[in-house]
Amino acid sequence: MTESVFKPKKRIFMSLTSISALLGALMIYVVWKVTVPGLSEIHYLLPIVMGVIGVAIVLLMLTGVFGIVMALLGIPIIKIFYFGAWKAINILFPFAVVLGRLFNIPRAKIEQSFIEVSNNLVLQHKVKVPADRIMILTPHCIQLDTCGYKITRNVENCHQCGRCSVGAMLGLAHKYGCHLAVATGGTLARQMVMQIRPKAIVAVACERDLTSGIQDVFPLPVLGVLNERPFGPCFNTRVDVKKLEAAILAFLDEEDANAKEK
Numbered sequence: 001m002t003e004s005v006f007k008p009k010k011r012i013f014m015s016l017t018s019i020s021a022l023l024g025a026l027m028i029y030v031v032w033k034v035t036v037p038g039l040s041e042i043h044y045l046l047p048i049v050m051g052v053i054g055v056a057i058v059l060l061m062l063t064g065v066f067g068i069v070m071a072l073l074g075i076p077i078i079k080i081f082y083f084g085a086w087k088a089i090n091i092l093f094p095f096a097v098v099l100g101r102l103f104n105i106p107r108a109k110i111e112q113s114f115i116e117v118s119n120n121l122v123l124q125h126k127v128k129v130p131a132d133r134i135m136i137l138t139p140h141c142i143q144l145d146t147c148g149y150k151i152t153r154n155v156e157n158c159h160q161c162g163r164c165s166v167g168a169m170l171g172l173a174h175k176y177g178c179h180l181a182v183a184t185g186g187t188l189a190r191q192m193v194m195q196i197r198p199k200a201i202v203a204v205a206c207e208r209d210l211t212s213g214i215q216d217v218f219p220l221p222v223l224g225v226l227n228e229r230p231f232g233p234c235f236n237t238r239v240d241v242k243k244l245e246a247a248i249l250a251f252l253d254e255e256d257a258n259a260k261e262k
């Protein structure tokens with residue numbers, strides 16, 4: 001179920017990341033080559049030292065990209081590759097955006113692809129936590145604008161009337177025993193994470209917020225679920241409850257998952 005929900009859309013980010021890594025390697029070589037005469041005048045060993053540092057950076061970058069490719073192909077990767085891959089996608093993300101601009105690829109598309117790659121890495125890592133350590137985090141724009149209940153301080157104030165997605169999300173939180181938090185902005189979201197101290201987060205948001213949020217809370221594992229925006233951005237947004245439930249189940253440890261089936 002999880003696989004079909006997080007369907008592959010990762011090629012854009014992977015291609016841009018790989019090109020960025022190769023360009024980065026080329027740039028490091030060119031900088032080293034140009035500075036060699038000056039360096040050797042300072043000390044004859046300096047070009048070798050700088051060369052070794054340059055090779056180490058390139059190897060780290062390529063190891064990261066290799067780790068991502070392995071994960072996307074479904075080949076299990078060891079923890080060190082997971083962290084390498086994670087670091088690589090974060091370091092190379094800004095370069096991928098710049099390259100995307102050159103190739104006329106909209107930023108939102110690259111962000112969507114980044115989220116897919118990130119979800120895939122997290123799923124590969126097979127993080128399993130108890131239900132009460134899972135946090136569902138969503139922005140306030142998911143609440144119906146005319147709803148009079150104050151849910152940001154206490155989401156239990158929602159009466160689950162079904163006019164917006166909050167009711168269904170609260171239903172899932174109750175069903176599995178995980179936390180649901182509705183934040184009015186990034187600062188409040190960070191405070192809520194500090195307060196609840198989850199071990200895994202299922203985040204619902206737009207491309208931009210998911211991308212920055214995922215990077216913000218690393219190494220906390222996050223599964224990102226893109227919101228739906230039938231009325232435009234930041235207004236009466238919605239979420240596909242099936243996708244949300246699949247993300248919760250992906251994190252839920254076996255004991256809690258079995259308990260819910262009984």
Ligand code: SF4
Nearest residue numbers: 147158159161164167
């Ligand atoms: S589901 Fe909850 S938050 Fe949404 S409109 Fe109904 S009471 Fe308000």
